[in-house]
Amino acid sequence: xxxxxxxxxxxxxxxxxxxxxxxxxxxxxxxxxxxxxxxxxxxxxxxxxxxxxxxxxxxxxxxxxxxxxxxxxxxxxxxxxxxxxxxxxxxxxxxxxxxxxxxxxxxxxxxxxxxxxxxxxxxxxxxxxxxxxxxxxxxxxxxxxxxxxxxxxxxxxxxxxxxxxxxxxxxxxxxxxxxxxxxxxxxxxxxxxxxxxxxxxxxxxxxxxxxxxxxxxxxxxxxxxxxxxxxxxxxxxxxxxxxxxxxxxxxxxxxxxxxxxxxxxxxxxxx
Ligand SMILES: NC(=O)C1=CN([C@@H]2O[C@H](COP(=O)(O)OP(=O)(O)OC[C@H]3O[C@@H](n4cnc5c(N)ncnc54)[C@H](OP(=O)(O)O)[C@@H]3O)[C@@H](O)[C@H]2O)C=CC1
Ligand SMILES: O=C([O-])CC(=O)C(=O)O
Numbered sequence: 712x713x714x715x716x717x718x719x720x721x722x723x724x725x726x727x728x729x730x731x732x733x734x735x736x737x738x739x740x741x742x743x744x745x746x747x748x749x750x751x752x753x754x755x756x757x758x759x760x761x762x763x764x765x766x767x768x769x770x771x772x773x774x775x776x777x778x779x780x781x782x783x784x785x786x787x788x789x790x791x792x793x794x795x796x797x798x799x800x801x802x803x804x805x806x807x808x809x810x811x812x813x814x815x816x817x818x819x820x821x822x823x824x825x826x827x828x829x830x831x832x833x834x835x836x837x838x839x840x841x842x843x844x845x846x847x848x849x850x851x852x853x854x855x856x857x858x859x860x861x862x863x864x865x866x867x868x869x870x871x872x873x874x875x876x877x878x879x880x881x882x883x884x885x886x887x888x889x890x891x892x893x894x895x896x897x898x899x900x901x902x903x904x905x906x907x908x909x910x911x912x913x914x915x916x917x918x919x920x921x922x923x924x925x926x927x928x929x930x931x932x933x934x935x936x937x938x939x940x941x942x943x944x945x946x947x948x949x950x951x952x953x954x955x956x957x958x959x960x961x962x963x964x965x966x967x968x969x970x971x972x973x974x975x976x977x978x979x980x981x982x
């Protein structure tokens with residue numbers, strides 16, 4: 712049985728732990744950690760079967776096969792290289808950290824050297840399978856258009872830096888247009904999906920991102936348009952926001968769970 716350690720006991724972390732606890736994911740939850748220890752303890756108290764230890768990552772790495780990151784881009788910098796040095800596979804949700812090419816190169820090399828896998832789930836988008844297939848030949852363009860209710864963008868560095876008053880937005884408003892590289896830095900907790908798309912397709916500089924605040928919405932919408940030698944496609948997902956974190960769509964939690972389920976499944980569907 713796969714021994715899992717998890718960092719980040721928030722919305723996605725809680726969903727993953729519950730899915731291990733109820734047997735949806737075939738694995739042992741060995742350890743959990745959050746910089747807010749109360750959050751880790753609170754999550755622990757909700758589990759019925761699993762009895763993970765609440766311990767720091769350096770300690771948990773001695774006991775696990777796979778470290779699940781669902782914390783923040785900072786956590787990717789702080790902990791993923793250490794996990795790979797310790798020969799642990801990793802699953803990363805805060806994929807936006809990889810807009811730092813140096814970090815991505817380091818992690819890829821460490822994974823190779825230590826014979827580890829780095830899993831990056833599709834997260835809150837649909838269509839990554841098609842993009843992956845398409846990228847076996849030339850891709851001409853990739854555009855992500857993300858629309859969220861204004862509160863789903865609250866706290867983003869770009870919003871703070873530009874003093875955008877989200878409460879005053881009373882119609883559909885384009886907040887940001889730029890490259891995926893710029894987008895994941897400006898909105899680190901809102902468009903990690905732009906990073907996953909970039910890594911699968913044509914990179915952070917060529918992938919275009921538009922972010923729209925729309926007070927009429929109750930859902931987080933991501934539309935991806937791709938053109939390439941294969942033809943073209945557009946996908947659109949209207950995501951239910953997670954009740955405990957409106958920035959993160961529920962599909963992101965489900966995608967993390969599906970990725971972990973896939974690890975023990977003899978039948979692998981999709982590209
Ligand atoms: N790939 C994708 O499609 C998606 C990715 N995400 C990303 O996944 C991550 C988790 O999302 P979600 O569960 O909704 O977030 P939450 O804010 O609900 O939970 C994250 C938890 O991790 C803690 N944390 C953050 N950094 C560290 C650290 N360095 N060490 C220990 N604990 C830490 C946070 O503490 P604190 O509250 O103090 O920050 C918080 O308790 C986020 O980075 C988010 O942006 C989200 C949705 C989709
Ligand atoms: O959950 C979403 O809709 C997307 C998200 O926050 C991210 O990619 O960081």
